[in-house]
Amino acid sequence: MPPHTGHSRRVRWAASGALALALPLAGLTATPASAADVNNVKNAGFESGLTNWTCSASSGTTVGSPVHGGSAALKATPAGQDNAQCTQTVAVKPNSTYTLSGWVQGGYAYLGVTGTGTTDVSDWTPDSTSWKQLSTTFTTGASTTSVTVYTHGWYGQAPYYADDISVYGPDGGGGGDPAPTVPAAPGGLSVSGTTSSSVSLSWSAVSNATGYNVYRNGTKVASASGASATVTGLAASTSYSFQVTATNSAGESAKSAAVTATTAATGGGGGGGSLPKHAVTGYWQNFNNGATVQKLADVPSAYDIIAVAFADATSTPGAVTFNLDSSGLGGYTVDQFKADIKAKQAAGKKVIVSVGGQNGTVSVSDSASAANFANSVYSLMQTYGFDGVDIDLENGVNATYMSQALRALSGKAGSSLVITMAPQTIDMQSTSNAYFQTALNVKDILTVVNMQYYNSGSMLGCDGKVYSQGSVDFLTALACIQLEGGLSPSQVGLGLPASTRAAGSGYVSPTVVDNALDCLAKGTGCGSFKPSRTYPGLRGAMTWSTNWDATSGNAWSSVVGAHVHGLP
Numbered sequence: 001m002p003p004h005t006g007h008s009r010r011v012r013w014a015a016s017g018a019l020a021l022a023l024p025l026a027g028l029t030a031t032p033a034s035a036a037d038v039n040n041v042k043n044a045g046f047e048s049g050l051t052n053w054t055c056s057a058s059s060g061t062t063v064g065s066p067v068h069g070g071s072a073a074l075k076a077t078p079a080g081q082d083n084a085q086c087t088q089t090v091a092v093k094p095n096s097t098y099t100l101s102g103w104v105q106g107g108y109a110y111l112g113v114t115g116t117g118t119t120d121v122s123d124w125t126p127d128s129t130s131w132k133q134l135s136t137t138f139t140t141g142a143s144t145t146s147v148t149v150y151t152h153g154w155y156g157q158a159p160y161y162a163d164d165i166s167v168y169g170p171d172g173g174g175g176g177d178p179a180p181t182v183p184a185a186p187g188g189l190s191v192s193g194t195t196s197s198s199v200s201l202s203w204s205a206v207s208n209a210t211g212y213n214v215y216r217n218g219t220k221v222a223s224a225s226g227a228s229a230t231v232t233g234l235a236a237s238t239s240y241s242f243q244v245t246a247t248n249s250a251g252e253s254a255k256s257a258a259v260t261a262t263t264a265a266t267g268g269g270g271g272g273g274s275l276p277k278h279a280v281t282g283y284w285q286n287f288n289n290g291a292t293v294q295k296l297a298d299v300p301s302a303y304d305i306i307a308v309a310f311a312d313a314t315s316t317p318g319a320v321t322f323n324l325d326s327s328g329l330g331g332y333t334v335d336q337f338k339a340d341i342k343a344k345q346a347a348g349k350k351v352i353v354s355v356g357g358q359n360g361t362v363s364v365s366d367s368a369s370a371a372n373f374a375n376s377v378y379s380l381m382q383t384y385g386f387d388g389v390d391i392d393l394e395n396g397v398n399a400t401y402m403s404q405a406l407r408a409l410s411g412k413a414g415s416s417l418v419i420t421m422a423p424q425t426i427d428m429q430s431t432s433n434a435y436f437q438t439a440l441n442v443k444d445i446l447t448v449v450n451m452q453y454y455n456s457g458s459m460l461g462c463d464g465k466v467y468s469q470g471s472v473d474f475l476t477a478l479a480c481i482q483l484e485g486g487l488s489p490s491q492v493g494l495g496l497p498a499s500t501r502a503a504g505s506g507y508v509s510p511t512v513v514d515n516a517l518d519c520l521a522k523g524t525g526c527g528s529f530k531p532s533r534t535y536p537g538l539r540g541a542m543t544w545s546t547n548w549d550a551t552s553g554n555a556w557s558s559v560v561g562a563h564v565h566g567l568p
Contacts, residue, residue, distance in 0.1 A: 039166040040090045040098075041149060042175060045070040046163065052088050056152075059084035068103040068131045068163035069208070076151065077159040078107070084160070085152035090167050091174025092140050092147055098169035100149065101135040101249060103210065107158030109134070111165070114148045117141020126426060127158060129396035129434045131225055133210065145172070164210070168249060183209040183246035185254040191242075191261040192228065193407045197235075197444045199261040200407050201242055202228040202367070206253070209246035215255060217241050226400040230407065230441050234263050274416075275350060278567045279304035280557065281420060281450050281493060281542035282549065283354060286310065288328040291501075291547035295332055296340035296351065299546045300554055302561025305420065305448075306344060306546065307354040307390040311380065313362045318369025318405070319376040320355055320362055322384065341385045350418050353380055356392035363398075370401040374408035381413060388418030388447070391438075396427075399434040403441035410445045421449045422495060422542065425456040425469075425478060431485045440486050449482060450493040450542030454506025461529060469506045472527040475516035480531055483520070489537035496541065498556040502548035510559035513541055517560075521567050540564040 042052040046062045047070050053060065060076040067073040076084035092098060094117075102111045104125060111134040112122025118141050123134040140147065149167060153160045188204035201214065205227040214222040214229050217240060222229050234240060239262045243255040282303040285291060299306055311320040324334050341351045355362055355377070364373045377389050389409065391397065410417050419442065427435035428451050439449050453475055458468045461477025462484055468474060475494055482492050496513055497503035515525035523534045541560050543549060549556045 037168050038171045039168055040092060040172045040174060041088060041165050041167050042090075043088075044165045046072045046074045050074075050086075053086050054088070055086040056084065057082040060086045063161070066105055066131070066161055068105075068210075070163075073161050073163035074151070075106075075159055075161050076153060078153040078155055078157055081155065083152045083155055085150055086162070087148050087150045088165075089146050090149050091172030092144060092167070093170045093172050094140050094142050094144050096170045097137060097139045098167050099135065099137050099249070100167055101133065102151065102165040103131045103133050103163045104128070104151070104160055105131045106160040108154035109160040109162065110150075110152050110154075111136075111162070112150055113138055113167070114150065115144070116147050117144035126429050126433055127160075127396070128432070129398050130400065131163070132432065133225070146174070166249060181208065182251040183207075183248055183253045186212065186227070186244045186246050186256045189242070189244050189256045189259050191259055192404065193230075193411055194261055194263055195407075195410065195444055197263065198230055198232045198407075199234060199240060199242065199263065200228070200230045200404065201244070201259070201261075202404075203244050203256065206246040208248060209253075210248040211246075213245045213247060213252065215243045215245070218243075224400070228400050228404060230403060232441075232444055238263050274348070275418070275447065276304055276565070277490070277537070278540045278564045279448070279493075280540050280561045280564050281305040281307060281448065281495075282498075282546040282557065283307045283309045283542075283544050285545050285547045286322075286325050286329070288325070291545065292550035293329055294547055294550060295329070296337065296344060298550070299344070300549075300557050300561070301347065301349075302554075302557040302565075303349065303546060304540075305350045305352065305418065307352050307392075307420065307422075308386070309354045309545070310392070311353050311355045311362075311377075314376070316372050316376075317366075318362065318364045318372035320353075320373065320380070321376065322353055322380050338384055345385070345387070350387040351385070352388040352390050352418050352420065353377070353384070353386045354390035354392050354422075356394060356422075361395065362393060364401045364405050365398045366401060367404065370405035371408060373402075373405040374412065377409055378412045387416070388413070388420070390420040390422060392422040394424060397434050397438050399437035399441060402438045406438075406442045406445065410442075415445075417445065418447045419445060420447050422452055423449065424452050425459045427451075428478070428482055429460055430481075436482075436485065439491070443487065443491070446487075446491055448491050448493045448539045449487060450495040451478070451482065452495045452506075452544075453478065454495075454497050454503040454544075456506065463529065465529075467529070470508055472512055472515050472519060472525070473529040475508075475513070476519045476526060476531060477529040479516070479520055480529075483531075483535055489535035490539050492535070493539045494541045496543055496556075498543040498545060498549035499552045501551070502544050510556050510563075513560050514563040517541065517563060517567060536568045538567065540567070
């Protein structure tokens with residue numbers, strides 16, 4: 001969420017349409033190797049630097065963190081017209097089938113193979129804050145004795161990391177890294193939290209594991225890349241038994257010792273307490289950047305959720321604090337601020353604290369920082385009377401530990417807790433993205449995701465076509481990804497700038513917002529994209545910001561607010 005003119009993360013689409021071909025094939029698991037199979041890639045984990053690898057334009061180096069396995073990983077940085085491609089020629093046997101696999105993190109990342117003699121293949125993923133496996137298979141031609149394996153990023157995007165690259169199949173005779181052994185069973189399985197419909201689990205990481213499977217009463221119900229997971233869709237007041245296994249390309253471990261958890265009797269259900277069916281969210285600026293300076297009392301009644309922007313990072317990892325900018329807000333005192341929060345709540349509104357923004361640097365990347373986040377946000381709720389928290393971390397989230405943090409906060413605050421999110425468009429392009437994963441992980445306590453339909457350029461819609469921001473189609477086709485990707489319609493809102501000055505790009509007139517809402521909720525007012533069904537439970541809309549709205553005479557909230565509250 002921009003504190004001034006806004007961020008700008010534009011994606012350059014390939015002329016060939018490579019990115020538009022399909023959404024990422026995340027979650028594929030490498031086919032277990034047979035006893036005779038080997039990994040034909042040399043220096044697959046980059047433990048010997050870039051030996052056996054060649055990277056374009058000196059774009060590659062090795063780093064000690066983050067790593068997926070061992071003590072090193074590849075870091076490759078796209079620059080200018082270079083996409084940071086790193087390659088290795090790998091010896092293979094003719095007429096043979098191989099599984100290409102690797103782990104990536106960071107910016108857009110591709111893994112592929114050329115020179116197969118048949119059909120060359122690849123897999124890719126958008127940017128990710130946690131390690132993600134890419135995997136595909138290929139068959140060599142009758143005279144193929146070597147192939148070229150490659151990784152690369154995307155023009156103008158962030159650096160990517162790669163580790164543990166493998167081409168498993170018959171020994172090509174060129175040597176390679178030894179095949180992994182089946183991992184040991186995980187230890188330390190424990191219950192880290194429960195709601196009426198979910199159980200959160202954690203366990204000790206297994207050194208050579210690349211993933212984990214979670215079993216409920218003996219049946220596999222979830223997979224995880226890290227040492228924690230949340231199982232949802234459970235019945236209230238019910239006892240369940242859980243076990244975990246570790247996996248890699250060699251196979252799956254034995255099951256861990258079992259733990260038993262009993263779900264709560266009540267609670268959860270989407271969170272948010274007494275919000276109306278259709279709600280409007282507005283960000284209130286705790287700073288003066290040229291927009292109208294407001295007290296909370298000045299925010300129009302059209303806003304059902306007011307997100308106070310922003311909490312500040314502290315020197316403690318994951319922890320946040322809040323400092324009212326009294327001098328920048330014309331002498332607005334903390335006592336007045338607290339009183340205004342109570343008055344808004346008495347009028348049926350929710351006031352939450354937003355964490356992040358364009359310049360936010362809060363990092364929740366392990367269990368300790370997750371606990372610090374939960375404890376510090378709950379402390380702010382007690383101090384100021386906030387109803388909950390908004391997650392607006394534009395530098396990325398760690399799905400495992402942010403989910404852990406929000407569940408810990410929910411355990412402290414109860415079922416009335418309001419949790420909102422404001423991801424960028426690029427963060428919600430696929431359910432494999434960390435932001436989307438976080439939303440799905442906490443779906444039972446999540447109030448609404450108000451994706452930012454601005455400062456983003458062109459993006460994929462749920463129909464695989466590319467749409468440009470600033471149109472009804474851009475709003476509806478991208479919202480469709482969330483609506484069909486697992487979020488409830490009541491958890492989806494459209495986030496737009498309140499004026500042309502509120503963001504760098506993406507402003508549309510309130511009428512366009514209303515048309516998009518009607519298209520999604522009622523099937524009317526659509527552009528060229530028409531959803532396959534309607535979503536009458538759609539939550540509503542969000543704007544940055546109430547201050548920019550006021551600068552324009554509240555033109556946004558007076559039009560969109562009335563329309564949202566009039567939806568079926």
